[in-house]
Amino acid sequence: MTATLSTVDTLVGVDVAGRLRANRRRRAARSAAVTLGLAVLVFALFVVTMMVGSFRIGALEVVSSVLHLSDNAGVDFVVRELRLPTAFSALAVGLALGASGTIFQQLLRNPLASPDFVGITSGAGLAAVVGIVVLQAGGLVISGLALGGAIASALLMYVLAWRDGISGYRFILIGIGVAAFLDGLTGFVLTRAQLFEARQAMHWLTGSVGQASDVELRLLVGGLIVLLPLAVLLQRPLRALELGDDSARTLGTRTELSRAALLGTALVLVALAVSVAGPIVFVALVAGPIANRLLGAATGGIVPAALVGAALLLAADLVAVHVLPTPLPTGVVTGAVGAPYLLWLLATTNRQGAGG
């Protein structure tokens, strides 16, 4: 490589290899800076979430209380018992949605291919709505049903789309079919329900981070700790897949295995997120594009996308609970928080779009 490049250098009279190296360095530096900036933003939002409310607490007090450094019974109760679970759930759900969304979009090479699109959230929604309307269940049962529904519909899609491997286009079409099937059933159940249960079901379908119980949250956090690093490790083959299957094979990627592993990771992440907070729309869809826009040339980072997801969800929850006259489910606000920012990005973007 360097040999040929040095020949080129002598021919052209330019230090090509040096320029390439400098380019790579610039990209890495920008990526690191963006990731760090996003992490700081997410941390700030996380702390602010625990500061505000009917009882205001200072930032330092919050941090020391969470880290068990202080000893003030009143503050500790409010922070650790009341606010930490919600803040933590917004953080974890946002990370999971952002990561899985960007993995989906990159794997299927389609900016619209968020997990909401392909049956997974529909499966969770159907199971939960049936639980609410037919079984009149609540709490943990609903979360369990949602998790089961998400995983069952993901498996169904995978089995249906499998024909000597998974082609992105076929997977997308099958996903549309499965999602339409499940949404049809959900709509049917909703029109047959009593108004009271229909309201409850609609509430769940909107999604909210304040409804999580400890058990689901622990599951999600455990999943994140295992799966997020795994997803980052799997990024190398993912990068090769972006060039197209044939090129990826030439580069020695075992396409089918990487794709299956990555899809599995993204599926489990989104299933856990939905079981904790319900199907919160929009976050998984735009976290990737927003992160890419911030990253410039170094696109496709899973960690930045996850952080964008977390920032969106934390901000949305702050707005939903504290800014609006009546507290509403988080999912009502995610679109209202994310949309303007995305529109601004679109308005200022000059990069050429390549159709899915």
Next chain:
Amino acid sequence: MSAARPPATARRAAALGPGLVALCGVLAVVAFLSVTLGSRDIGLSEVLRALGNWTDDGSISSTVTLQLRVPRTLLGILVGAALGVAGVILQGVTRNPLADAGIMGINSGAAAFVVFAITVLGLRGVGVYVWFAFAGAIVALILVYAIASFGREGATPVKLALAGAAVTAGLASITSGIVMTNVDALNELRFWQVGSLAGRYAPILTGVAPFLLLGLAASLGLGRALNGLALGEDVARGLGQHIGRTRLAAFAVVAVLAGAATAACGPIVFVGLVVPHLARFICGPDYRWILPYSMLLAPIVLLLADVLGRVAARPDEVQVGVVLGVVCAPAFVAIVRYARLSEV
């Protein structure tokens, strides 16, 4: 993507014309079923007598046939064709197999305006919702197109997709925020948002039919332009196409078609997304064929689903949106599994 045309392609091209005629026949049969079958059991001879008279003589069979089933069937044909064609055009313009009018903000715009009519203006009734939904759909589409047109490149496929997602999410947020705090609105909306041909009487048909017919006629002129876009923008430009103008014309046609269809029947999902793919399985990549095929396939699918919903749960009805999901989606999945796909 080989350059040589395999003989199968030539054979298929020769069969496409007769296939179109055959589809017309199928559509006629399905339309006949839609008039003769329904949630109320009326004998075939009664239906034929009513159709023969063509004036309502006050008998139940005559009233149901002429006042309910005939308008409903005609509406199903027009709305189905409109949704199918709108889906083809959007998928072609955005070069994205996932594109349909719903993603471009049509449904969320319509829903937002309907909810506005219910909560702020205190209006009720399908006949009122039609015009609010139409206005909302058009406003949403204009918004999406305007946002995507910012920047140097104009409305590129990716920007259209993202703008559609953003507008949809923003509008849906507002709608669900209102619905969460207003029980009345929620109750009305949960029935409106399933999408149905039921309860849409003659006045609604005559209200939206001109828009739909106009849009359908205009759409047939877009085949060549879409073929050009499918080759990639640079090639299309090289062939002397004006990309921006093509996109704008396509969007205008979609706005009229999908806007009027959604206004008349609520957000009917699936048809606009899936029928273009079915047409592509049959015709291959030539949009001059895909457009008319979708125009016939979509109403066949929609009317079949509607008839099924009417006879499956007598004396009740199942909304067509539900039937489409529960019956047609599995059929579509089966086709996708075993068909050789041609990409968008």
